[in-house]
Amino acid sequence: MSVFIMTLILRLLPVTPIQSDSFTSFQAFQRAATVLRHPRCINCHVPGDAPQFGSAGEAHAMRVKRGLDGGGTPVMRCNTCHQETNAEVLHGPPGSKEWRLPSPRVRMAWVGLNDQQLCRTIIDPKTNGGMSRDTITHHMETDPRVLWAWNPGPGRESPPMSQREFVALIRTWIEKGAACAP
Amino acid sequence: MIEFSVNGKPARFDDDPTTPLLWVLRDALGLTGTKYGCGIARCGACTVHLNGAPIRSCVTQVSRVQGGSITTIEGLSSDLSHPVQKAWLALQAPQCGYCHAGQMMTASALLSTIPNPTDTDIDDAMSGNLCRCGTYHRIRAAVHRASELARKAGNQ
Numbered sequence: 001m002s003v004f005i006m007t008l009i010l011r012l013l014p015v016t017p018i019q020s021d022s023f024t025s026f027q028a029f030q031r032a033a034t035v036l037r038h039p040r041c042i043n044c045h046v047p048g049d050a051p052q053f054g055s056a057g058e059a060h061a062m063r064v065k066r067g068l069d070g071g072g073t074p075v076m077r078c079n080t081c082h083q084e085t086n087a088e089v090l091h092g093p094p095g096s097k098e099w100r101l102p103s104p105r106v107r108m109a110w111v112g113l114n115d116q117q118l119c120r121t122i123i124d125p126k127t128n129g130g131m132s133r134d135t136i137t138h139h140m141e142t143d144p145r146v147l148w149a150w151n152p153g154p155g156r157e158s159p160p161m162s163q164r165e166f167v168a169l170i171r172t173w174i175e176k177g178a179a180c181a182p
Numbered sequence: 183m184i185e186f187s188v189n190g191k192p193a194r195f196d197d198d199p200t201t202p203l204l205w206v207l208r209d210a211l212g213l214t215g216t217k218y219g220c221g222i223a224r225c226g227a228c229t230v231h232l233n234g235a236p237i238r239s240c241v242t243q244v245s246r247v248q249g250g251s252i253t254t255i256e257g258l259s260s261d262l263s264h265p266v267q268k269a270w271l272a273l274q275a276p277q278c279g280y281c282h283a284g285q286m287m288t289a290s291a292l293l294s295t296i297p298n299p300t301d302t303d304i305d306d307a308m309s310g311n312l313c314r315c316g317t318y319h320r321i322r323a324a325v326h327r328a329s330e331l332a333r334k335a336g337n338q
Contacts, residue, residue, distance in 0.1 A: 076310050081223035
């Protein structure tokens with residue numbers, strides 16, 4: 001009798017699927033990572049001194065270097081060629097405000113990292129340029145260089161989802177605990 | 183109306199603000215020393231200075247230079263007295279010469295920033311300026327010579 005009543009009560013209770021916040025969080029990050037690893041993003045998140053260009057991880061031509069501040073060498077600065085907007089001609093230089101690499105002090109390098117390493121690099125203020133969790137979301141949502149990935153100029157493909165979807169995934173990742181492991 | 187200076191003289195441009203600076207210099211102001219090469223900032227032939235720093239004028243919208251100071255190859259000196267001009271002549275650096283307005287503008291910006299450059303400094307600065315004749319060895323020697331000439335002139 002008691003078993004029957006218990007079963008009845010359980011059946012009448014609303015059913016909530018069992019879900020782990022850390023799993024949901026990390027899963028969102030893994031989906032967002034397809035954007036983070038896209039050439040439009042990772043080409044500037046490099047460990048070495050030369051940015052990449054194109055879609056095959058090729059080192060930037062013209063001996064372009066990071067320099068002391070991320071903005072290039074003293075005479076060949078990023079903005080020698082890159083403007084605040086894209087050159088609207090095929091193979092012309094892309095552009096946005098503050099077009100440059102991260103500084104050599106905090107390289108924010110992502111090339112070759114697995115999901116867990118990438119996640120930890122982005123969440124750790126020591127390797128993300130001192131960003132808080134809120135600042136990370138804000139950066140992904142508003143930084144002109146991030147937004148540029150969805151307006152990359154002629155001949156360049158955008159990341160594999162919309163910027164809105166990407167930001168929603170970043171928000172989920174952060175709000176559910178910014179988990180870096182399942 | 184976009185107002186700026188070119189080689190020390192005031193200039194105005196009252197047309198499409200997205201016009202590349204190169205077209206303004208050559209067509210509107212008649213300064214044809216600066217050359218069109220690739221049109222996509224990959225060869226450096228169109229290099230001029232904006233406030234002393236090299237830029238590729240073929241992809242720089244004229245709106246960017248509002249209030250700025252532009253120097254073109256004509257503005258290095260009118261009497262060939264600039265150390266870069268002297269060195270280029272002394273070593274006969276150009277072959278066909280088409281790219282050399284850009285080469286000289288980058289070289290002069292380099293020497294303003296690093297007066298005594300090493301070979302690495304020269305390579306870092308000049309690698310965005312292509313020369314189809316392959317005069318790179320003479321360009322590097324001319325940059326060193328210009329550096330020497332500038333030092334000697336400074337010591338006099």
